[in-house]
Amino acid sequence: MSLIKQLWLTITGVLLLTFIGSLLVGVTSSHQYIEQEIRIKNIDNTNALALSMSQMDKDPISIQLLLAAQFDTGHYQLIELIGPDGEVIDRRTASEAVSDVPAWFRHLVSFDVPAGTAVVQDGWRQYGTLHLKSQHSYAYRTLWQSTLRLTGLFGLIAVVSLALTSWLVHTIRRPLYHVVQQAQAMGERRFMTSKEPRTLELKTLVKSMNRLSLAVREMLNQETDQLEQLRRQLQHDAVTDTLNREAFLDRLANALDSEGDIASGLLIMVRVTHLTEVNQHLGHQATDQLLNQLSRMLEQLSTSPSYVGRLKGCDFALLLPGSDQSEALAAQLQQGLEQLHQSTEIALTTPAAISHYHQGQSRGQLLAQLDGALAQAENQPIGIITTQADAEAVLFTTHDDWRAALQAALQDGIELAHYPVISNQDSLLHDEVPSRLKIKDEWRTAGLFMPWISRLEMNAEFDLAVTTQALADTAQTGHPVGVNLSTQALHKGDYLTRLINLIQQHSQWAHRLWFEMPETAATQFPTEFKHLCEQLSQLGCQVGLEHVGPQFGKIEGIEDMGLHYIKLDATLSHEVLLNPTKQSLVRGMATLAHSLGIRVIAQGVQNSDTSEQLFKLGVDGVTGPGVRQDKKA
Amino acid sequence: MTHPDKVKHSPSMTRRQSLRLLGGVLCLSLWGIGSAGRVEAGLQPDRARLRQTMQRAYGQKGLAVLEQWFQLLDQAGQGSLAEKLTYTNDFFNRQVLWVEDPEAWGQEDYWATPLETMGHGQGDCEDYAIAKYITLLTLGVPMDKLRMIYVRARLGRSNISQAHMVLGFYVKPTSDPLILDNIISEIQPGSQRHDLTPVFSFNGQGLWTGGASQSQANPVNRLSRWRNVLSRMQAQGFGV
Numbered sequence: 001m002s003l004i005k006q007l008w009l010t011i012t013g014v015l016l017l018t019f020i021g022s023l024l025v026g027v028t029s030s031h032q033y034i035e036q037e038i039r040i041k042n043i044d045n046t047n048a049l050a051l052s053m054s055q056m057d058k059d060p061i062s063i064q065l066l067l068a069a070q071f072d073t074g075h076y077q078l079i080e081l082i083g084p085d086g087e088v089i090d091r092r093t094a095s096e097a098v099s100d101v102p103a104w105f106r107h108l109v110s111f112d113v114p115a116g117t118a119v120v121q122d123g124w125r126q127y128g129t130l131h132l133k134s135q136h137s138y139a140y141r142t143l144w145q146s147t148l149r150l151t152g153l154f155g156l157i158a159v160v161s162l163a164l165t166s167w168l169v170h171t172i173r174r175p176l177y178h179v180v181q182q183a184q185a186m187g188e189r190r191f192m193t194s195k196e197p198r199t200l201e202l203k204t205l206v207k208s209m210n211r212l213s214l215a216v217r218e219m220l221n222q223e224t225d226q227l228e229q230l231r232r233q234l235q236h237d238a239v240t241d242t243l244n245r246e247a248f249l250d251r252l253a254n255a256l257d258s259e260g261d262i263a264s265g266l267l268i269m270v271r272v273t274h275l276t277e278v279n280q281h282l283g284h285q286a287t288d289q290l291l292n293q294l295s296r297m298l299e300q301l302s303t304s305p306s307y308v309g310r311l312k313g314c315d316f317a318l319l320l321p322g323s324d325q326s327e328a329l330a331a332q333l334q335q336g337l338e339q340l341h342q343s344t345e346i347a348l349t350t351p352a353a354i355s356h357y358h359q360g361q362s363r364g365q366l367l368a369q370l371d372g373a374l375a376q377a378e379n380q381p382i383g384i385i386t387t388q389a390d391a392e393a394v395l396f397t398t399h400d401d402w403r404a405a406l407q408a409a410l411q412d413g414i415e416l417a418h419y420p421v422i423s424n425q426d427s428l429l430h431d432e433v434p435s436r437l438k439i440k441d442e443w444r445t446a447g448l449f450m451p452w453i454s455r456l457e458m459n460a461e462f463d464l465a466v467t468t469q470a471l472a473d474t475a476q477t478g479h480p481v482g483v484n485l486s487t488q489a490l491h492k493g494d495y496l497t498r499l500i501n502l503i504q505q506h507s508q509w510a511h512r513l514w515f516e517m518p519e520t521a522a523t524q525f526p527t528e529f530k531h532l533c534e535q536l537s538q539l540g541c542q543v544g545l546e547h548v549g550p551q552f553g554k555i556e557g558i559e560d561m562g563l564h565y566i567k568l569d570a571t572l573s574h575e576v577l578l579n580p581t582k583q584s585l586v587r588g589m590a591t592l593a594h595s596l597g598i599r600v601i602a603q604g605v606q607n608s609d610t611s612e613q614l615f616k617l618g619v620d621g622v623t624g625p626g627v628r629q630d631k632k633a
Numbered sequence: 634m635t636h637p638d639k640v641k642h643s644p645s646m647t648r649r650q651s652l653r654l655l656g657g658v659l660c661l662s663l664w665g666i667g668s669a670g671r672v673e674a675g676l677q678p679d680r681a682r683l684r685q686t687m688q689r690a691y692g693q694k695g696l697a698v699l700e701q702w703f704q705l706l707d708q709a710g711q712g713s714l715a716e717k718l719t720y721t722n723d724f725f726n727r728q729v730l731w732v733e734d735p736e737a738w739g740q741e742d743y744w745a746t747p748l749e750t751m752g753h754g755q756g757d758c759e760d761y762a763i764a765k766y767i768t769l770l771t772l773g774v775p776m777d778k779l780r781m782i783y784v785r786a787r788l789g790r791s792n793i794s795q796a797h798m799v800l801g802f803y804v805k806p807t808s809d810p811l812i813l814d815n816i817i818s819e820i821q822p823g824s825q826r827h828d829l830t831p832v833f834s835f836n837g838q839g840l841w842t843g844g845a846s847q848s849q850a851n852p853v854n855r856l857s858r859w860r861n862v863l864s865r866m867q868a869q870g871f872g873v
């Protein structure tokens with residue numbers, strides 16, 4: 001039985017007991033009082049009448065008259081005069097006239113009052129015995145009515161008490177309800193605190209719950225921090241806090257394989273020559289400081305996302321996806337290096353090389369090319385050599401040419417490639433559908449044109465065109481499709497409205513659309529991203545983040561965004577088989593994501609062994625070159 | 634308020650019966666409907682209590698009179714009706730000095746209990762009548778044969794009349810009663826008492842029924858002089 005019900009029963013019981021108790025007391029005392037009054041009246045009136053009769057002549061007519069007068073003008077049930085031999089001299093009776101009192105009540109409270117008795121004297125002799133009973137039916141009515149009144153009054157009191165009770169129950173129930181909500185929210189990894197009620201016991205409960213809520217939140221934060229620490233250990237150079245060689249090369253390979261707008265950009269290498277001598281001159285600490293200074297300078301060269309890595313002890317690299325402003329960058333780098341030189345006591349030689357990269361290039365070739373350029377630059381203190389882009393990789397030389405070509409290609413239509421995302425049950429989660437555009441009579445992969453779409457800010461039209469195509473595709477194949485949206489979508493005028501309109505026109509397929517954005521969308525524009533999530537979720541679409549790194553737990557308000565899935569950065573699944581630290585990292589991320597109700601998909605999976613390992617680590621789905629669906633689910 | 638008779642008469646009562654009885658008694662007391670016990674023939678005075686009361690109120694002298702009264706009860710109890718009447722009448726006429734109420738009790742018309750009358754050694758007419766009435770009841774004379782009678786008494790040969798009370802003994806309701814009086818100590822039939830004119834008579838019947846159940850604490854009893862004195866007697870141990 002619920003506590004509330006018990007409370008109700010108790011209060012009703014107490015009310016009922018009180019009612020019965022006071023009814024009993026009330027009726028009993030009235031009953032006693034009335035009975036006593038009747039008894040006294042019987043005795044007194046009998047004596048008075050007998051006294052009068054004793055004084056007069058015992059003429060039967062006079063006796064009768066006296067008796068009748070007394071009876072008729074008073075309230076009597078019985079007056080009788082019995083002679084000494086038991087014969088009735090005169091008798092008057094009236095019925096016990098009770099009209100509107102239920103028989104059971106009369107029976108229950110029946111009055112038992114003996115008749116008054118007195119002897120009428122005739123000289124020394126006794127003339128007769130007088131018996132007199134008062135009419136007391138009015139007493140039943142009085143008692144009945146007072147019972148009814150009491151019942152009515154109690155009814156009123158009961159209503160008031162029950163109203164008070166329901167208020168009381170409400171005040172108990174509300175904090176309890178909040179605590180339940182809080183516990184449920186905690187289950188969904190949302191941490192809220194509720195207002196403390198005034199009732200002491202409930203206050204303690206709510207207080208403890210609030211404390212628990214905060215503690216669990218704290219715990220999750222710690223978990224995220226640990227993951228971050230782990231990632232740093234794994235991927236970062238201890239001295240300069242830049243990416244280590246492996247992490248950087250992973251990142252580069254990822255960019256070169258990309259179908260997105262990171263597929264082309266700039267790669268810069270800076271070398272501090274004669275590092276051993278520098279170390280000897282400056283000492284260990286100052287050298288470390290110098291390298292740190294260089295790293296910070298490289299990180300600050302660009303405002304867009306960039307990656308700095310330490311490839312060897314003396315070699316630093318900067319990856320700038322999406323950028324093509326090599327001249328401006330060279331100038332900035334020149335300036336930065338000059339400052340570095342000035343702030344150092346000894347003469348430095350820091351040659352640098354800048355190179356464009358684009359999708360499909362070999363990583364080794366690219367690095368070798370930069371290495372060669374560095375060698376040329378080494379004879380100057382600050383020599384910056386910009387290698388020219390591959391002539392054959394360059395389709396157009398000016399922005400205008402690119403714009404015209406892309407617009408034409410969009411007019412011609414988009415083709416979608418299909419790469420399955422497979423769940424751990426070997427069923428298809430969705431198809432990744434990187435787009436293909438026909439440029440210069442050839443179907444070109446996204447890595448080639450995506451950086452240009454971004455540079456020329458054509459994302460809105462492009463995304464809408466891709467979504468249209470994706471809707472057509474899913475209608476045809478019946479497979480869910482994953483569509484990439486660009487970050488620009490978040491703050492570009494009517495973009496979202498147009499997207500929603502488009503989906504609403506094909507609302508029957510909306511549940512098959514999986515929209516994803518880069519992690520930076522959520523870190524840079526959390527409010528807008530949350531809004532987008534809500535809008536698209538309402539339509540039935542899935543929303544996720546891609547290229548997600550281990551810090552994703554730190555994203556502000558991640559638990560409230562209503563995110564459906566994340567795609568792990570491809571560098572996380574790279575060589576996960578061999579690297580135990582990476583395994584812990586992936587496992588930690590999967591646990592954290594699941595605790596937030598988010599599915600985890602690994603990208604860039606090379607083979608089935610890796611898939612299996614990832615599933616073991618708790619990943620829900622995999623995609624990449626080594627993933628294909630064997631059995632149709 | 635329990636019912637001693639019932640309990641006494643069923644010593645081997647089963648548990649269920651006693652529960653039922655208890656329930657009944659509770660019920661009755663709750664509703665205030667106590668069945669009044671019937672008066673049995675003869676009062677059963679509680680002598681120890683009477684002695685105690687007398688000792689406290691009137692000391693050794695009163696106690697001596699009380700002991701004589703007990704003696705009277707013991708002796709006359711064995712005797713005939715005539716002896717009972719005579720002994721009783723003589724006892725009080727001898728022991729009690731006739732005074733008017735204000736003298737004896739300092740207030741008009743104070744009705745004294747037999748114990749007070751004996752202790753005090755004086756009393757007025759109704760004190761005599763009450764004392765004799767109670768004594769005869771104690772000796773087993775049926776109550777319906779005894780009536781206290783208000784009479785108008787003519788004193789001596791003068792024409793002065795005064796209110797007086799005597800005790801009448803009726804063989805039958807219609808018969809000529811024997812009068813126990815303190816003006817003329819000899820018991821005579823009413824018809825021979827030309828100095829007395831009867832006005833009204835009463836006894837404990839009707840009232841008496843309530844006597845057992847109505848405690849002295851009941852304030853209503855004090856309102857009637859007759860019931861008041863009955864209540865006091867009960868408290869003093871007359872077994873009323």
